[in-house]
Amino acid sequence: MIKLSLSNLPVNQKLARNIYDQDGKLLLAKGILLEPRHIQQLLKKGLEEVFLWDEIPAQPLAQYESRAVRRPAELPAGMGTAVEAFREFMYSLSRGHIITCNQVEETVDLIYPEIMESNNILNQIRLLRQKDEYTMKHSVSVSVIAVKLGEHMGLKEKSLRNLAKAALLHDIGKARVSLELINKPAKLTDQEFKEMQQHPVHGFKIAQEMKLPNLEVFTAILQHHERFDGNGYPFRVLGRKLHIFSRIIAVADVFDALTSDRLYRKAMPLFDALDEVINNSIGHLDPAITRRLGAYVLNVIPGELVRLNDGSTASIVMVNRDEPQRPMVRKDNRFINLKEERELHIIDLL
Numbered sequence: 001m002i003k004l005s006l007s008n009l010p011v012n013q014k015l016a017r018n019i020y021d022q023d024g025k026l027l028l029a030k031g032i033l034l035e036p037r038h039i040q041q042l043l044k045k046g047l048e049e050v051f052l053w054d055e056i057p058a059q060p061l062a063q064y065e066s067r068a069v070r071r072p073a074e075l076p077a078g079m080g081t082a083v084e085a086f087r088e089f090m091y092s093l094s095r096g097h098i099i100t101c102n103q104v105e106e107t108v109d110l111i112y113p114e115i116m117e118s119n120n121i122l123n124q125i126r127l128l129r130q131k132d133e134y135t136m137k138h139s140v141s142v143s144v145i146a147v148k149l150g151e152h153m154g155l156k157e158k159s160l161r162n163l164a165k166a167a168l169l170h171d172i173g174k175a176r177v178s179l180e181l182i183n184k185p186a187k188l189t190d191q192e193f194k195e196m197q198q199h200p201v202h203g204f205k206i207a208q209e210m211k212l213p214n215l216e217v218f219t220a221i222l223q224h225h226e227r228f229d230g231n232g233y234p235f236r237v238l239g240r241k242l243h244i245f246s247r248i249i250a251v252a253d254v255f256d257a258l259t260s261d262r263l264y265r266k267a268m269p270l271f272d273a274l275d276e277v278i279n280n281s282i283g284h285l286d287p288a289i290t291r292r293l294g295a296y297v298l299n300v301i302p303g304e305l306v307r308l309n310d311g312s313t314a315s316i317v318m319v320n321r322d323e324p325q326r327p328m329v330r331k332d333n334r335f336i337n338l339k340e341e342r343e344l345h346i347i348d349l350l
């Protein structure tokens, strides 16, 4: 029999002694195969160590061999085509041409079923990031994230399709901002920033020229940089006056921007970005929607492969809700609780 720390435990091990709480109530009976939920339960009760039989060889637990290995390696075809379609839109608009409502509808038709079919959009977002220009992939990514958020908030199909359209077009006004400014690899000057801040207005005008029939799409394009506390642009509209689409797209926009490589900074790891969106955007973003995003990610993340700061890979087994960036992971044949093993942390998803 050996005594081992709960924060770094071999998988597939049986408990060698009963475990009782402070009142003498049986928590776990000896002989039970220790699973991550048991480990979490014991850690919550303040226990740090358990007795295990040391002669049982560690075998992989099939259920934790995880979705990660079945993760598709390629971007769904519709999303890939949508990025190309969006490139065409931007090119046409920048040359003074107009795009049609039908072209946008066709692009929504490409991505909508793929978003609905996917329980875990994180992989699609990751694959989209491997595409080139930021604005193209970002527009499709924001659409994917916004629609998934809208679905989890209970929006119906007609609304979701319009939300997909609004999110896809949210930055369309950038087609009328100079490329030099869009691609500037350094911080913008005050004057340049003012010019950039006009892109929601340019986008609104483009939507008018297209004669888009959906008022909510216009509104969301115009309002996607407005902030909950009224400190956004271009009109400093306050919180609840903002259309629900604008608030959803604002969250999707910030989350995707933080987790993408930009010309002037590297992408932020997923959990740091989530923490930033939920905790550091208080006042800026709608907290009901940022919490929804957090809940969604925590729900789909178990099974994902991650890289740790020691260079090794691990898979996420269970998320610690109070410290989601430090979940329990499985590395080789051990369960490691990153909440306890503080010298290890996640660098990023693989």
Ligand SMILES: [Fe+2]
Binding pocket: 170, 171, 199, 224, 225
């Ligand atoms: Fe924007």
